[in-house]
Amino acid sequence: MIKSFCYIPGRSTRSSPQISYKAPNRYFSLAMGNKNHKGRHGRGNMGGNKKPPLTHFLCLPLVNQSSATQLVNSLADFKSKIPLIFPPAAARAEAVGHAVRIPLVPDDAMRPLGTLHLTLGVMSLTTEERLQQALDFLQSLDLNSLLKEAGTQAESTSDEQLCKATADESLEPLTITLTSLYALPKPRSATILHAHPLDPTSRLYPFCVNLRNKFIEAGLMHCEMIKDPKGKWRAQGEENTPQSTSVSRPTVEHSDSDSDGGVDLPVIRNAKSTALGQEGLVPRPLLLHATISNTIYAKSRRTFSNDKRKKREAYKFDATELIAMFGDNASPHSQGQNKSQKNHGEKQLQAQRNAAREPYIWAKDILLDRICICEMGAKPVPHDESKEGPALVEEYTVVGEKRF
Numbered sequence: 001m002i003k004s005f006c007y008i009p010g011r012s013t014r015s016s017p018q019i020s021y022k023a024p025n026r027y028f029s030l031a032m033g034n035k036n037h038k039g040r041h042g043r044g045n046m047g048g049n050k051k052p053p054l055t056h057f058l059c060l061p062l063v064n065q066s067s068a069t070q071l072v073n074s075l076a077d078f079k080s081k082i083p084l085i086f087p088p089a090a091a092r093a094e095a096v097g098h099a100v101r102i103p104l105v106p107d108d109a110m111r112p113l114g115t116l117h118l119t120l121g122v123m124s125l126t127t128e129e130r131l132q133q134a135l136d137f138l139q140s141l142d143l144n145s146l147l148k149e150a151g152t153q154a155e156s157t158s159d160e161q162l163c164k165a166t167a168d169e170s171l172e173p174l175t176i177t178l179t180s181l182y183a184l185p186k187p188r189s190a191t192i193l194h195a196h197p198l199d200p201t202s203r204l205y206p207f208c209v210n211l212r213n214k215f216i217e218a219g220l221m222h223c224e225m226i227k228d229p230k231g232k233w234r235a236q237g238e239e240n241t242p243q244s245t246s247v248s249r250p251t252v253e254h255s256d257s258d259s260d261g262g263v264d265l266p267v268i269r270n271a272k273s274t275a276l277g278q279e280g281l282v283p284r285p286l287l288l289h290a291t292i293s294n295t296i297y298a299k300s301r302r303t304f305s306n307d308k309r310k311k312r313e314a315y316k317f318d319a320t321e322l323i324a325m326f327g328d329n330a331s332p333h334s335q336g337q338n339k340s341q342k343n344h345g346e347k348q349l350q351a352q353r354n355a356a357r358e359p360y361i362w363a364k365d366i367l368l369d370r371i372c373i374c375e376m377g378a379k380p381v382p383h384d385e386s387k388e389g390p391a392l393v394e395e396y397t398v399v400g401e402k403r404f
Contacts, residue, residue: 052124054222056134056375056399058215059117060208060368062178062290065389070363071178072113072390078292079103079110083321104317105193106298111291114392115378118197118288120212121221123373134220134373135400141214143371143404147171150207174368176204178290180359181326183319190319191296194289195362196328204368209286211371216283225281290362328359373400 063071082103125131148171176197183190197204215221294314295301301315374396383391 054122056125057122058120059372062116067363067366068389074362105293106301109293109295109298112393114395116290120208123221137218138402146210147207150203153206154202175365177364178362180328187320188318189316191314192294193292197288224284226284228282326360370401370403372398374398
């Protein structure tokens with residue numbers, strides 16, 4: 001894998017470990033082939049220079065008046081069904097009469113209601129000028145035209161015409177169902193659990209990819225380049241369906257919604273992606289997902305690595321039992337039975353198998369009607385009891401938005 005910051009098309013093909021570009025009022029750089037580079041959230045050395053910090057992200061919010069109650073109920077249901085673990089210390093405590101409850105997924109790993117969203121990409125807007133450029137660019141986009149274009153793409157790539165673009169400018173509202181459960185980087189060693197947005201019109205994925213490409217072309221969004229698998233994946237236009245049985249799931253590299261959220265999916269192959277990448281490279285495919293839990297936030301469960309620096313690592317857990325209950329068309333046999341299932345009665349196991357035949361629904365008919373630029377780092381939100389609706393707990397600060 002080769003990582004880079006990709007900002008503008010038509011860049012030089014000169015071979016160099018550090019290539020710099022000059023555009024009006026801006027400098028861009030691309031680091032190539034530094035296999036020893038490691039970093040997270042835009043930090044770390046790159047070709048001897050530090051990457052600019054990632055400060056903002058582009059997203060589709062998922063919490064609104066109609067979805068909030070559904071989501072809070074689903075999150076509570078999920079939390080109530082998280083299996084308990086019994087480490088030796090807990091067993092000793094219970095032996096002397098102390099009740100101990102230690103969930104497999106730590107409470108502080110669960111993402112608050114107000115943070116749920118679909119990330120399209122991340123940006124480094126470290127100055128007021130850069131931030132204003134991003135805000136102005138968002139307002140300049142014709143989102144309805146992009147959505148109509150996505151409908152045309154969905155028609156041309158679907159066996160059944162699930163989406164029919166109208167002749168006039170009126171557009172069918174974009175609504176999704178948030179469904180199922182997936183683990184990253186892998187079920188038996190998970191740090192992240194996320195849900196999948198299901199769009200019956202197949203417009204969501206091409207709409208988001210096209211919008212992301214606009215921001216990349218404008219030099220505003222981080223773009224990670226990977227080697228082109230040369231036809232290994234299906235072309236763009238297919239719905240973002242990580243659970244599809246026709247596509248194998250390779251090892252993933254993923255961070256939470258504050259980062260690029262990259263994972264191997266159908267590779268984008270169109271004129272824009274060709275212009276954005278160099279020969280043999282394409283932008284990493286977009287994974288649209290809603291993070292349900294991320295153990296990077298579970299400070300109480302972090303472990304130390306074995307290296308000399310004793311770096312703290314995110315807590316990992318076996319999510320196969322949870323995926324069997326909440327995943328898509330999964331069962332304890334297909335995901336691998338967890339040893340803890342021996343403690344369950346046969347009736348409960350059968351109920352889990354039956355429930356897992358259909359994907360879990362977190363919320364239905366979620367209206368997506370705005371694109372937001374948000375600051376990274378969720379902030380606490382005081383609950384106003386005079387207002388209807390559940391407590392958001394935390395949310396990201398919206399610095400700019402545009403409705404469509």
